[in-house]
Amino acid sequence: MSRKITIIGAGSVGSTIAYSLSQEELASEIVMIDINKDKAEGEVMDIEQGTCFRESISIIAGDYPDAKDSDIVIITSGIARKPGQTRIDLAQTNVNILKSITPQIVKEAPNALYVIVSNPVDIMTYVFTKISGLPERQIIGSGTILDTARLRCGLSEQLQVAQKNIHAYVFGEHGDTSFIPWTGAYVSGVHVDEYVEAAQRMGKDVKPINKDAMIEYVRKSGGVVIAKKGATFYAVSRSVCQLCKTLMASSESVVTVSSMMHGEYGIEDVCLSTLTLVGPEGISGKLPMRMNKGETEKLKASADALKAVIAQIDL
Known part of the structure; x- marks a missing residue:
């Protein structure tokens, strides 16, 4: 075709x-x-x-x-x-x-x-x-597709398991207010915290996840790459190509792309990333993921930070 x-x-x-x-x-x-x-x-x-x-x-x-x-x-x-x-x-x-x-x-x-x-x-x-x-x-x-890829890369290295088995996401802004909803972070069907315990019982040298350090790794990866080589383009390009595959596929996929919010999680009139069903017709809608109160507040804070920028630009 x-x-x-x-x-x-x-x-x-x-x-x-x-x-x-x-x-x-x-x-x-x-x-x-x-x-x-x-x-x-x-x-x-x-x-x-x-x-x-x-x-x-x-x-x-x-x-x-x-x-x-x-x-x-x-x-x-x-x-x-x-x-x-x-x-x-x-x-x-x-x-x-x-x-x-x-x-x-x-x-x-x-x-x-x-x-x-x-x-x-x-x-x-x-x-x-x-x-x-x-x-x-x-x-x-493109939202937090790249951030999510960075997260899975970091978790893969720490948990010593293939990235394809990791189902964890970065929500919010592609930037400083992004966050990881750990409530929904799994290795296949096992929550990441439970996976660490199971791996340790198997005798693997797997440490508990430093969650603060992991989000810092995600947020600062781009800056580190820019400081070392001048620009980032490989990982974001692969992320965009993967998104194109999704848009040309015969079935839909769930990805963290940025799109307009219409009351989801109590947020409106701003674009940011949450779980979104995407396919050959574009965006079908957003999937509500169970988050705790603190995670929901982080998403709202990310939305507020973006709205503050929007308020100061000339549209």
Whole structure:
């Protein structure tokens, strides 16, 4: 089946997503759009020359009309946070970029599913939801998919068990107010705390989880990578590709993506990540996960932090 994916933004994240998609059998067409046309053309040329080892695929550096009939549009445009720049400064700058992009891309691809990756992703998802005019089901912020992947990586190393067996999630903002609802953290059907006890009885050198340290690991991983190599793009690209697979699958999956809240957990008019049912029609709805009072309060605090930023930006 012919599938078309358009990526807006040919920076490190957008280009790595394009490369990752080019190595999968997900898309038969990939369009890259960037204000710097030479950069987009260079990325496409480099990626295209490595596609002779797979089934034929069309990859072009195009303009907005080339996005016509896209199944998925991935928005990665924006600038990275600079030293001394506040989150609000970053938010307003990237919101302004998104406001210029949105009418151009929506005009050409009104039926596509939109994956918002640009940071601050929850704010950008909110703005796109408000200004695009599209049904909310078509708008999916990458949210805490990456945070959840980082959590499972950290738990896998500590618990000495495969990541695929770990069912634990990061909720809230993709940022400083994210949190782990440990009430719903399991290794297969066993709660993580019970798993530690069982592993110890087996003679394994598994320590109890330092839950404060684990959320710090999740929150600070991006900063550590940036400090060491200058940018993060591999893990987020794989996360976005996995989300694209979900959007093109024959059945739905539960993922932590950012989308508009409508009273769930007592939260409204803000985009953040909770358990969400996603599939080929986009977002079907949110799944209520049992959380204790403290966890629910953390989710509300995350929502309030995002609302405080929204209140200070020009929509």
